[in-house]
Amino acid sequence: MYLAKIYVSHKKSILDPQGEAIKSALHRLNYNDVNSITQGKYFITKLDSQSKSDADQTVRSICKDLLVNQNMETYQYELKEV
């Protein structure tokens, strides 16, 4: 079995209103060293794939098909055998 941790966040060029609002709230609480903050999504998925490369393939395609809106989001993932 394989375990994938997938992190989805806004593309750099896309406005992240939630991140902006949270950042200014932190500044009001005097966390002035917070330079930027991005809110994203985190998925954990277990896969019954035959091989690591199969699992890798599946992770990429579920990201593309459903988890990630490629018009505005980007993703990274970690994959390991468990």
Add this chain to the structure above:
Amino acid sequence: MLKQAEKSPEEIRDQKIYRQWGMSDNEYHTVVNKLLHRLPNFTEAGILAGMWSEHCSYKNTKPLLRHFWSKGSKVLEGPGEDAGAIDIGDNQAVIFKAESHNHPSYVEPFEGAATGVGGIIRDIFSMGARPVALLDSLRFGELTNQKNKFLMDRTVDGIAHYGNSIGIPTVGGEIGFDSTYDKNSLVNVMCVGIENQDDLKQDKASGIGNSIIYVGAKTGRDGINGATFASNEFSDSKESDRSAVQVGDPFMEKLLVDACLDIIHHHSDILVGIQDMGAAGLVSSSAEMASKAKSGVDLNLDLVPQREPHMTPYEILLSESQERMLLCVKKGHEKTIIDIFKRFGLDGVVIGHVNNNGQYHLTQHGETVCNIPVHTIVDDVPEYTHPIIEPDRIKHPAADFVPTVNDAGQMLAKLLSQPTIASKQSVYRQYDSRVQTNTVVAPGSDAGIIRIRHTDKALAMTTDCNGRYVYLNPEIGGEIATSEAARNIVAGGGLPIGATDCLNFGNPEDSESYYALAKSIDGITKACKLFDTPVISGNVSLHNETDRKPIYPTPLIGMVGLIKHDDEITTQDAKHAGDLVYIVGKTYDDYSGSEIQKLIQHQISGRIKHFDLQTENKNRKLVYQSIVNHLVQSVHDLSEGGLGVSIAETLFKHDFGFNGQLDLLGRQLFAETQSRYVITVAPKQKNAFEKLMGDCVKQIGQITKEPIVKIKLNDQDVNMNETDLKQKWERGLN
């Protein structure tokens, strides 16, 4: 395109770079040889291409749009400003406009719909009005296709996200389905605002030395060149490869509404003009404000708040980042305005000044990056007219379809479950329709109604268009769209006072689409003149086609009516068992473009017959009079699905039944003859009602306590359980 290094003026000319921005060779040559007498640099060429796009300049449609009638005696502000305004008495004005966001909502339905809502709201409050209501008119392909269901769900989510958060009630709208919208859904949003006439604000940048202040979200690379994007048609190969999508921030917009209204209402002496940054962003708003004042502007792009480093002038000017406003403020008073913004948690920044040389002059890093006349950007845009040729399809229509209906009861049940007719409650319940505590009639009735606080008045509002009729006959279709909107207003107890439009059409260079556009504008104009409903604002969305196949021409009509006294507010549901049921208007065998034709033949064809604007007008005036005289209990307009559907919808709210007899055949229960209404009347008002209405009404039955629909027809009887019908109607969307 985003990463493209700036080409030299010669490279732009030699490699025809302007073409990828949608500018034609001829237009480029006009700029070089007739207007500038030199080669434009990258920024200048980009600005001109953006501003000369159809979306910003209306170059293909202006000659037709001039035909709209916008003169009525109550018009305070016609088309041209962000939105139009109409006098509603007591020194108050109603402001409204509709706008399309079709292409962005197909690419990214949630953000596309959300930013569509945000954009139209800015048009309203920049006029000084408090936005009081939203309506959404949506069209999708058939729900049998999962992609369309996804588009609908996400579009609705996006509208709810933005409208609910900002606190403007969604009080109406409609949703229709047809495979013509399969790859080109329509998202049209209308916003209505109210203000004191003294606060009416113009979008002007005048007075040499006055300051241009930027406020709102920072400028990013989102939606760059959205204006030219919106003006280009889709092809499949493009579907997966999109440049940045705009993201809406309703929280930012809420702060902007409150801050800008505070400034307009309390500091109008130092505020010269205010405009939102919509299509073609900063360049469009600043150049248009300068053009209206016949002045110029000097802007320092280094001062424009930017979200990303290393943005080029082209990107800063044409970015369509949302939630941004531009103000022109009297010299010496900048701090007052900036301090108000600060109080609302916003950063206002002076980015330039008004000049007297008429130039649009921009600097970045100390260098001039653009220096061209404002009128070249805004007023020198070429206009195009195209020949108006009647397509063969309309000249020689197919034979008229007449359905065979053996079991009218079963047909009624089937039609009620068609998504276009079925209850939209599962969608409407996702919209906050009551925030601001003015909503008297929430979505789901013929018209949405809000009262005007601290007066006896109320406003009825609606959006309508049946693209099928317009497809079959653009001129009559335009008349019908306007008529149906007016019927909905009257059914709510309102006197129609004005209209707005969203013209959703195909490529104007395609002769059939151009014909449809020209003729439907003629039809709308004819109806508006007769109904005394001037068109005070509007929007054009062209290139609604995928792989060269245009959608049905869909000129959405948004209409507002004034209810002079709130006891005239009327709804479509029957109120008491025993009330008499009447039909207003005559019924003929009209099935061309009808829901029953679509259901049986899976396509539409034929001629639109029996429609007469004078009859429409006469019936509507009588219905209005019957409401004002307090003679009716409920009024419901007849539209898709005809009389059968209308009777059923009259019963559903309180689960009544109907017992009646009609001098009609079973199929005629579903004819879509126009100019008709179903009205219920208390027995004691029978004589007064009949006397007023004369021969345009006919009593057809009675409301019963027992929830059974019994109709005696010339060829058959209907005997259906109201609860079964209602269930079909309620589940049609799922």
Add this chain to the structure above:
Amino acid sequence: MRFAVISFPGSNCDRDLYYAIVDSLGEQADLISYTSTDLSKYDTILIPGGFSYGDYLRSGAIAKFAPAMKSVKAFAASGRPVIGICNGFQILTEAGLLPGTLQHNTNISFISEWEPLEVVNNKTPFTNQYQVNQKIKLPIAHGDGNYYCDDDTLKSLKQNHQIVFKYRNNPNGSVDDIAGIVNRKGNVLGMMPHPERATEKILGGQDGLTLFQSILNSIKVRSLS
């Protein structure tokens, strides 16, 4: 009688509450900024619905740090009435003035409806003009209205009669059909339904007005005793 309605950035029902108090109830009200800290001239504090700070991060999470909230806590500690409606309820739970939390509706979607409710406890300053078990109707309009608390908290809510309003057809998945609760002392009310939207006949019902009349009554009774 003077009510304060606290406007946070993004609040959108603040004016509705103001009008409910001034026009329907006929008492005085001020819209005050989230930065105000002086609440001394008010008899009741109202925390309105809407989307404070866009509801980003979590509903009510950012508003709890607003300067006014410190004063609201002191005001509540003094035993005077505080009401949080919708987003206001979310802010009060985030601020720790009320137990539990409000999560996404179980159907995920926003719900805007007239909702049938039952008055479970009419012995509070907010409900003394209702009958016990009275069936009423108030509008709801929320995406995060699903009240959640752990079993121990629920038990103590019940023991202390802190549950004030219950849904009759639970629309959002709330634990024990809870629509509104008070704190242990009974002077802080949080509720998801909007009483301010039901104070005029023309808007579809007046069951909400009774809540504001109850406050008037309780303050009058208290000042007499």
